[in-house]
Structure formats: structure tokens, C-alpha cells
Amino acid sequence: MDYLDRLIRLCENAKAADPKSEFKVASFDEIPDIDKGVYIIKEVGGCAERTFQAFVEFKKKKLKACSRVNGPSDVLYVGSSTTGLRKRLRQHLVNCPDKTYSLHMSQWFDGDYEVRILEYEVPIEILQLIEDAISYDLNPAFGKKLGNNK
Numbered sequence: 001m002d003y004l005d006r007l008i009r010l011c012e013n014a015k016a017a018d019p020k021s022e023f024k025v026a027s028f029d030e031i032p033d034i035d036k037g038v039y040i041i042k043e044v045g046g047c048a049e050r051t052f053q054a055f056v057e058f059k060k061k062k063l064k065a066c067s068r069v070n071g072p073s074d075v076l077y078v079g080s081s082t083t084g085l086r087k088r089l090r091q092h093l094v095n096c097p098d099k100t101y102s103l104h105m106s107q108w109f110d111g112d113y114e115v116r117i118l119e120y121e122v123p124i125e126i127l128q129l130i131e132d133a134i135s136y137d138l139n140p141a142f143g144k145k146l147g148n149n150k
Helices: 001-014 048-060 084-094 124-138
Strands: 019-027 037-044 075-083 112-119
Touching: 001 124, 037 084, 048 084, 075 084, 075 124, 084 112
Parallel strands: none
Antiparallel strands: 019 112, 037 075, 037 112
């Protein structure tokens, strides 16, 4: 049962991990240059149901590869990056190639948002478990449910 023993160890390490630093930003220009971490995109002062429907309508147009639809929530998305959070968040918030899965918020969202960024210095497998745990707890409106096997 080496696999299960390894998975249990990784889960224990993920549970014990604390972020190296934490930021909250309200615009893309405020995003720090961080390589590895978890980010949470949250709508501020809007209507979760209306925002959810706006994304569903945008996705139906099939103009771009869009994140998975879950259900209305003020937490729009939980994600992580190991190669640069600023680059990945640019894809969600500002501009993104058509075939890259993201929220493409500049195409349909006209409200206010905040991004919470948690910087970690942990192996990729542990970062993925941390992202999965946060996503499970926050139940975001869009994005995969649990793991993409990073």
C-alpha cells in the first residue's frame, strides 16, 4: 500500500502547510510577481445568481474555452499555479488565448472582484492538495472539482 501511505503523508503535509505570504488585490495591476501559490477570485458586492447566468450565457457562445460551470457562488474560482500566478491570473482577468481554459472575465464580467493570493513553498503535489481543499471548502461557481493531477 505504498501509494496510499504516500498519499496520506502528502495530505498530512498539505494540512500542516502555512502560506509564506498572503495578499488581497482588487485589480490585475496589484498582483505581485509570485511563482507558486493558490488564488481565490471572489465577486464583491454583486449578485451571485446574475453573475453565474452571465458566465453560462458567455460559455454557450463557444467563442473561448471556458471553465466548468458548478453553481452560483460569490467565490468565482479557486486555482493554483507553479509557473507564475500573475501570468495565470492575466488569463482569467484580462486576456487569454481562445483555447486556454479560463474565466475570460474581461469578456463578460462587469462587476468588482478581489483576488486572494496565498504564496506557498511546497512541492507541486502538496500545492494541488491545498488547492483542492480550499476549493472543496469554498465551492466556487466555476472550475474543476478536485484535482487536475499536477
